[in-house]
Amino acid sequence: MLRPGDCGRDPFRFGYRVQATGSNPEAAAHAGIATGKVRLMALAPMGAIAGLAGVVHLGAQGTILPNDGNGFALLAIAAPLLGGTRLSGGHGSAIGAAIGILVIQAVPSAIPLLGIDATWTNLAVAGGRLAGQDLARPARGAQAERSARLSPARQPHANITQTDAI
Structure with missing residues (x-):
């Protein structure tokens, strides 16, 4: 998971857009990058991975406690x-x-x-x-x-x- 994420960031157009949006959203917007769409496309997979981690934790523990x-x-x-x-x-x-x-x-x-x-x-x-x-x-x-x-x-x-x- 580490290497595909790092490889996907550098050589592709989307990786440059993510880095530009993270570095300076205003300048990225002036450059024609749809910063809202880029943020959604970058954060949605992270939310899906977090949800998957919650399901795996539930399967391993059988229950989820508030202080987990x-x-x-x-x-x-x-x-x-x-x-x-x-x-x-x-x-x-x-x-x-x-x-x-x-x-x-x-x-x-x-x-x-x-x-x-x-x-x-x-x-x-x-x-x-x-x-x-x-x-x-x-x-x-x-x-x-x-x-x-x-x-x-x-x-x-x-x-x-x-x-x-x-």
């Missing part, structure tokens, strides 16, 4: 963010999210092995998430500076000289 899935919200948000996905959208990959999932799952496995009480698991996951964000911040800043140096045409009024403005 408590604690998964932190994991569901932290894993892709550790893998490089931005909260603002438009950047990230399925491979990066899978790496984030592996890192997140290593923490609850390591907590009992280190002799730490299991109640500290969520704190360790959240702390790892914040540490990962702080470690990635200088790299993002350096990448922005590098792209600004390499492409001055992207900066507003970069090609206008004083004589052109008069």
Whole structure:
């Protein structure tokens, strides 16, 4: 499921539309992309997969309790963010999210092995998430500076000289 999702995003027109809509919906709409349709086509399969997961859970457990899935919200948000996905959208990959999932799952496995009480698991996951964000911040800043140096045409009024403005 990971690889078809990642392959379907990159080389096809729909993948570019999804990335443009996630990155800047207003600019995508100005470019002629039907952002509402793209969002529906991207989110509907996710809803179907979530429904299928609920049916599988019901079949395995025989019943669904109100507190089933408590604690998964932190994991569901932290894993892709550790893998490089931005909260603002438009950047990230399925491979990066899978790496984030592996890192997140290593923490609850390591907590009992280190002799730490299991109640500290969520704190360790959240702390790892914040540490990962702080470690990635200088790299993002350096990448922005590098792209600004390499492409001055992207900066507003970069090609206008004083004589052109008069």
